Amino acid sequence: xxxxxxxxxxxxxxxxxxxxxxxxxDSLPVPTRRSxxxxxxxxxxxxNSTLSTHKGGAVGLEGWPExxxxxxxxxxxxxxxxxxxxxxxxxxxxxxxxxxxVCMPLSSISEDLARTIFNNEYHKTxxxxxxxxxxxxxxxxxxxxxxxxxxxxxVVHHLTDGENxxxxxxxxxxxxxxxxxxxxxxxxxxxxxxxxxNSLFEASVAPNAQxxxxxxxxxxxxxxxxxxxxxxxxxxxxxxxxxFTIKGSWVRNELSIVSVGKGTDSIFNGxxxxxxxxxxxxxxxxxxxxxxxxxxxxxxxxMYGKSTGVFNGKVFxxxxxxxxxxxxxxxxxxxxxxxxxxxxxxxxxYADDVKCAHGCTVGQFDLEALFYLQSRGLDENAxxxxxxxxxxxxxxxxxxxxxxxxxxxxLYSERHLWS
Amino acid sequence: MMGQTEEEKLIDEVTAxxxxxxxxxxxxxxxxPPGLNEDVIRTISAKKDEPQWLLDWRLEAFRIWSExxxxxxxxxxxxxxxxxxxxxxSAPKKKVELxxxxxxxxxxxxxxxxLGISIEEQKRLSGVAVDFVxxxxxxxxxxxxxxxxxxxxxxSLGEAIQEHPDLVRKxxxxxxxQRDNYYAALNSAVxxxxxxxxxxxxxxxxxxxxxxxxxxxxxxxxxxxxxxxADEGSYVSYLEGCTAPQRDENQLHAAxxxxxxxxxxxxxxxxxxxxxxxxxxxxxxxxxxxxxxGICHRAAKISWTQVETGSAVTWKYPSCILxxxxxxxxxxxxAVTNNMQQADTGTKMIHxxxxxxxxxxxxxxxxxYSQNSYRxxxxxxxxxxxxxxxxVCDSLLMTDTCGAHTFPYIEVKNPxxxxxHEATTSxxxxxxxxxxxQRGIEEEEAIGLIVKGYAKEVLNKLPMExxxxxxxxxxxxxxxxxx
Numbered sequence: 001x002x003x004x005x006x007x008x009x010x011x012x013x014x015x016x017x018x019x020x021x022x023x024x025x026d027s028l029p030v031p032t033r034r035s036x037x038x039x040x041x042x043x044x045x046x047x048n049s050t051l052s053t054h055k056g057g058a059v060g061l062e063g064w065p066e067x068x069x070x071x072x073x074x075x076x077x078x079x080x081x082x083x084x085x086x087x088x089x090x091x092x093x094x095x096x097x098x099x100x101x102v103c104m105p106l107s108s109i110s111e112d113l114a115r116t117i118f119n120n121e122y123h124k125t126x127x128x129x130x131x132x133x134x135x136x137x138x139x140x141x142x143x144x145x146x147x148x149x150x151x152x153x154x155v156v157h158h159l160t161d162g163e164n165x166x167x168x169x170x171x172x173x174x175x176x177x178x179x180x181x182x183x184x185x186x187x188x189x190x191x192x193x194x195x196x197x198n199s200l201f202e203a204s205v206a207p208n209a210q211x212x213x214x215x216x217x218x219x220x221x222x223x224x225x226x227x228x229x230x231x232x233x234x235x236x237x238x239x240x241x242x243x244f245t246i247k248g249s250w251v252r253n254e255l256s257i258v259s260v261g262k263g264t265d266s267i268f269n270g271x272x273x274x275x276x277x278x279x280x281x282x283x284x285x286x287x288x289x290x291x292x293x294x295x296x297x298x299x300x301x302x303m304y305g306k307s308t309g310v311f312n313g314k315v316f317x318x319x320x321x322x323x324x325x326x327x328x329x330x331x332x333x334x335x336x337x338x339x340x341x342x343x344x345x346x347x348x349x350y351a352d353d354v355k356c357a358h359g360c361t362v363g364q365f366d367l368e369a370l371f372y373l374q375s376r377g378l379d380e381n382a383x384x385x386x387x388x389x390x391x392x393x394x395x396x397x398x399x400x401x402x403x404x405x406x407x408x409x410x411l412y413s414e415r416h417l418w419s
Numbered sequence: 420m421m422g423q424t425e426e427e428k429l430i431d432e433v434t435a436x437x438x439x440x441x442x443x444x445x446x447x448x449x450x451x452p453p454g455l456n457e458d459v460i461r462t463i464s465a466k467k468d469e470p471q472w473l474l475d476w477r478l479e480a481f482r483i484w485s486e487x488x489x490x491x492x493x494x495x496x497x498x499x500x501x502x503x504x505x506x507x508x509s510a511p512k513k514k515v516e517l518x519x520x521x522x523x524x525x526x527x528x529x530x531x532x533x534l535g536i537s538i539e540e541q542k543r544l545s546g547v548a549v550d551f552v553x554x555x556x557x558x559x560x561x562x563x564x565x566x567x568x569x570x571x572x573x574x575s576l577g578e579a580i581q582e583h584p585d586l587v588r589k590x591x592x593x594x595x596x597q598r599d600n601y602y603a604a605l606n607s608a609v610x611x612x613x614x615x616x617x618x619x620x621x622x623x624x625x626x627x628x629x630x631x632x633x634x635x636x637x638x639x640x641x642x643x644x645x646x647x648x649a650d651e652g653s654y655v656s657y658l659e660g661c662t663a664p665q666r667d668e669n670q671l672h673a674a675x676x677x678x679x680x681x682x683x684x685x686x687x688x689x690x691x692x693x694x695x696x697x698x699x700x701x702x703x704x705x706x707x708x709x710x711x712x713g714i715c716h717r718a719a720k721i722s723w724t725q726v727e728t729g730s731a732v733t734w735k736y737p738s739c740i741l742x743x744x745x746x747x748x749x750x751x752x753x754a755v756t757n758n759m760q761q762a763d764t765g766t767k768m769i770h771x772x773x774x775x776x777x778x779x780x781x782x783x784x785x786x787x788y789s790q791n792s793y794r795x796x797x798x799x800x801x802x803x804x805x806x807x808x809x810x811v812c813d814s815l816l817m818t819d820t821c822g823a824h825t826f827p828y829i830e831v832k833n834p835x836x837x838x839x840h841e842a843t844t845s846x847x848x849x850x851x852x853x854x855x856x857q858r859g860i861e862e863e864e865a866i867g868l869i870v871k872g873y874a875k876e877v878l879n880k881l882p883m884e885x886x887x888x889x890x891x892x893x894x895x896x897x898x899x900x901x902x
Contacts, residue, residue: 036492322819337801338801339834342831343831344826345827346825348822349814349823350821352818352819352846358842360827360840
């Protein structure tokens with residue numbers, strides 16, 4: 001067993017997946033910058049650290065840190081599934097109870113069910129994936145039956161609280177034909193925290209079903225946040241994702257969407273505004289394998305201080321995926337000296353009757369717009385703030401619930417001192 | 420009969436003998452046995468009567484190369500080459516001269532006719548003996564005189580090593596060092612010849628320098644090395660390649676091109692590449708693994724224009740290092756792939772100086788079962804204040820079995836930079852073809868028309884001599900690819 005994993009203990013559920021993954025951890029290489037997928041994001045410091053998985057059980061409200069609200073979006077009337085250091089907090093959670101909805105912590109599902117749902121193969125190809133598959137702790141299990149629409153959003157709140165902790169959340173969502181759900185995954189961390197949060201989110205969306213996913217990272221402390229989301233879309237299904245990085249010392253969000261039926265629609269947008277020495281990496285893959293699919297992607301980022309931003313957007317159009325319409329846009333602003341962005345929008349197209357385009361820009365604030373606002377009496381700071389708000393607004397405005405987008409905006413404005 | 424056997428015996432003896440002594444002493448033979456080791460490099464160097472420093476430089480390159488691995492990151496698939504099976508030196512052999520054009524492959528002639536190449540030129544290109552009254556010879560002589568008057572040096576690299584060793588020594592390997600990449604290292608170790616061009620300060624070269632009208636007609640070989648030096652305030656337009664189909668037995672071409680554009684100098688480098696792409700099933704064809712790079716000093720400019728239609732596998736990224744303030748890099752490319760061809764091509768723009776600007780226009784056209792990728796890097800370093808880049812990569816798909824890919828890398832480390840990249844991929848417009856057909860234009864001709872219009876932005880950048888032929892070449896390359 002490697003030094004890195006010596007203090008990790010795995011819960012007793014999901015044995016089959018764990019044993020397979022455990023054998024792979026040592027054989028899969030720790031990613032380095034030499035590997036194309038990790039060219040701009042180094043995990044060597046993480047791999048050389050000594051972390052431990054959390055040992056204790058649930059702490060309830062008494063053990064919960066005061067500065068963090070267990071309900072991260074107080075204005076939003078939503079269900080809640082709360083985890084602290086990977087451990088389910090039943091007293092802080094509020095699960096939906098309704099016909100056609102099964103919602104529970106992943107640790108409670110039967111081994112038989114586990115066998116049928118854990119078919120993601122990420123652990124076979126990546127060290128990071130093998131770690132999650134071997135040590136995953138708990139997470140959301142959501143099953144929405146045919147034609148059932150979940151009446152409120154489900155907020156999955158994960159808190160990292162402690163030094164040198166390793167967290168491995170794992171979530172699974174299945175929406176049956178015609179069903180609908182909205183899931184918010186919110187990652188938090190206390191100021192003194194350090195370590196890693198290595199999470200995996202799997203969802204499969206049946207024909208004509210719809211899934212909305214909002215991912216928010218707002219982690220104080222010094223956390224390596226590695227999130228992998230795998231979405232499988234069946235015919236005529238709809239998926240809409242939003243990824244916001246508000247705060248996080250080292251964040252990597254990976255979103256992979258694959259269409260396995262005709263006429264799927266995928267929308268995925270994101271925003272990032274790292275400050276200081278923060279590192280934010282957004283990797284997205286859209287794999288069109290069936291005809292008549294559409295996808296639209298918009299990621300916007302502003303790099304402040306000495307931060308680094310990474311954007312990698314892959315769009316595949318497989319040979320049979322005729323009449324695909326794929327659009328991707330990535331817009332960046334490098335705001336300060338010392339900040340940098342590495343962008344790599346990619347298109348791989350193997351079908352001919354397609355419309356695919358991507359655009360990628362790196363620039364600064366529009367000087368003319370700044371001047372215009374100043375000529376109307378705004379000082380430079382206020383003018384700049386207004387432009388930032390407008391820049392991010394295109395991403396924020398497509399968030400399905402207003403309460404959530406307001407909360408994200410509030411946090412951004414608090415952090416970036418918007419008026 | 421008896422005599423012949425005697426002769427055969429003798430030949431056997433002689434050949435056996437030469438092996439006894441190993442090939443290092445075998446100065447007189449034209450071709451050295453296949454394989455690559457230090458002795459082979461010593462032999463090449465000795466045959467070319469090179470100075471010691473160049474031999475040392477080659478040997479160092481070989482040592483570096485031996486420790487390198489063949490890159491596999493490009494979006495191409497081909498059987499790995501056995502580099503030990505190649506002979507690394509063969510002196511230009513006299514080609515068998517044909518009596519008349521009637522003996523030339525009619526297929527080849529048909530293509531040349533379509534390209535509009537004159538009968539005399541056709542004869543020259545297909546190796547038919549030509550009259551010595553032929554124009555190009557006198558043209559070449561007058562060219563040489565005129566260039567000499569201006570102090571322009573334009574000769575083979577081998578000649579330059581003998582005649583201008585200081586210039587070669589000063590600049591060789593400064594833009595593409597030996598350890599740059601696997602094929603550049605190989606080239607550095609074994610390059611046989613190439614072109615050398617030096618434009619003195621303030622001179623505007625009055626004519627397009629080209630390998631087409633090359634004064635020195637020595638075969639360029641498969642490991643060609645070109646060195647272009649434009650001194651302060653000078654200008655040169657350099658043309659490489661030829662629109663005529665090139666039947667070449669060499670499978671691997673690993674060339675290196677280095678350009679040095681000094682303060683306020685401008686170099687325009689145009690390439691038309693039409694090596695043998697293999698047959699429709701993908702058998703045969705040339706592997707074109709080329710390293711081309713230029714460095715721009717203050718207010719200098721390098722402009723790369725390429726029309727790539729040939730080769731089975733192309734792996735080529737003409738790049739600009741924009742080192743000096745206010746320097747400019749440009750890249751205009753049309754890459755056509757048909758049948759089983761694979762192309763992974765693009766550019767690198769490295770912005771180091773202040774107010775450096777670069778433009779990238781890349782047009783890919785894929786047809787048949789081919790794979791066509793654009794791979795580009797735009798890098799803005801921290802000191803590159805107010806750098807600008809604008810990139811457009813368009814791909815046109817002609818069939819549902821081919822692929823078009825875009826892999827741009829954008830790395831920005833300066834807050835004043837402005838970088839724009841856009842790419843589109845789409846099918847050739849059926850409505851456009853229909854419109855043309857409705858007006859009485861045949862389908863194939865219509866496709867040619869649309870493609871020419873699509874690639875016009877790049878074709879316009881080519882020197883006149885090339886532009887017309889290149890347009891025809893595009894049409895020919897896409898023959899039989901009605902989608």
